[in-house]
Amino acid sequence: MEEIFGSVKVKRGLAQMLKGGVIMDVTSVEQAKIAEEAGAVAVMALEKIPADIRAQGGVARMADPALVKAIMNAVSIPVMAKVRIGHFVEAQVLEAIGIDFIDESEVLTPADETHHIDKWKFKVPFVCGARNLGEALRRIAEGASMIRTKGEPGTGNIVEAVRHMRMVMDEIRKIQNMSEEELYVEAKELGAPIELVKEVKALGRLPVVNFAAGGIATPADAALMMQLGADGVFVGSGIFKSSNPRKRAEAIVAATTYFDDPKIIAKVSEELGEEMKGIDIRQLTEDELMQVRSE
């Protein structure tokens, strides 16, 4: 009986197990425990949440491996961590300590402005951000096992995540209506491999799990993304920048499961305390935007 480790099925499979769930950003063991107790399907171990990265500026890098390991030891759910775009050594480090999932993330300062990580070389699965179908398929071609919308991280503003999810869904619908011979030019225009474009047409969806991320702050935000077709949600700054993280986290978990039941969303949305303040995206300058980092 030969065992096969790190196969496509095993890597994409973990993402499939996260569907319908909420992945929460945490910066300490204490926050990770709160997230697990509130029903998170996984936690993202970070040094700083996106809102603080945005506020403090400077170069944002992979978290201290000691912090990541402490969080891995503290919870029984999968633990993810972020690496800079193109920084394959940060990814090697996280794989070496046994991380469950790596986010090659635009939230950190990119290490390579041209190349993303060759993710096929790793046994650990990767998630990458995308604003449209072309970006999503390029990341999948590089070996990503999961896609998420980029949104605009650390803003508490859902508008960009909505834009990106709608864009991906619209482009998938467009491909489904195309004839086979039209797919070649479409692949060229998307900048994506023809095989993946054909697969999208056949499946009517991305060949990997597609989560929403960037700006989700309320239960209704999470349910909105689910109704738009997301397979699940990441909540970054929205939980631990609010006044009652535990209650808000539980409410977002419930609203993600019962995304199509407004009565339940209404009930769990009551008296959650103050939410994170949020930023109007139009007040950000071009170089303050994280979503434009590396396509």
Next chain:
Amino acid sequence: MKIGVLALQGAVSEHINMVKSLGVEAIPVKTVEEIKAIDGLIMPGGESTTMGRLITKFGLENVIKERIKEGMPVYGTCAGMILLAKRIKNYNQFSLGILDITVVRNAFGRQIDSMEVDLQVKGLEDPFHAIFIRAPVAIDLGSDVDALASLEEGVVFLKQGNVYASAFHPELGNDPRIHKMFIESVKSFLNK
């Protein structure tokens, strides 16, 4: 015949597609009323702690237990197996307490230890290509629990009365034999 897949979280659509490919109706279920109206229940893989919390928060515990008592067949994969167990080693978390087993969570290690392997399964002629993802195993099986497949770490497929549980994920592959086995038990439940 209508099979429900518990749709609180996890690999729901994969099970639905597998059951549908066998010509049987399958729907996601997440309310008491929906669970009352099905003939068989699949509890999918996902995060057992998350699903456990949602089962208690939204009052689904009693209806699932009652339906199992009535004889409705249930099949739990991975997290589903954990949620059906009587005992969970080292973790203090919710479970329905149906299967007389002790579940060891993450028995193989972390995600990098997740794997595919060919398994000998009792009742199946050829080996079953099984996909394990941060999988549990069962140990300390009660006398009325049948071990149907095992690895070094413990039992990975088992049956107790009308309840099946596997540590691996047949819904991620394209071999329908285990789902067929389950559908057969739903058929005999309906014929009773």
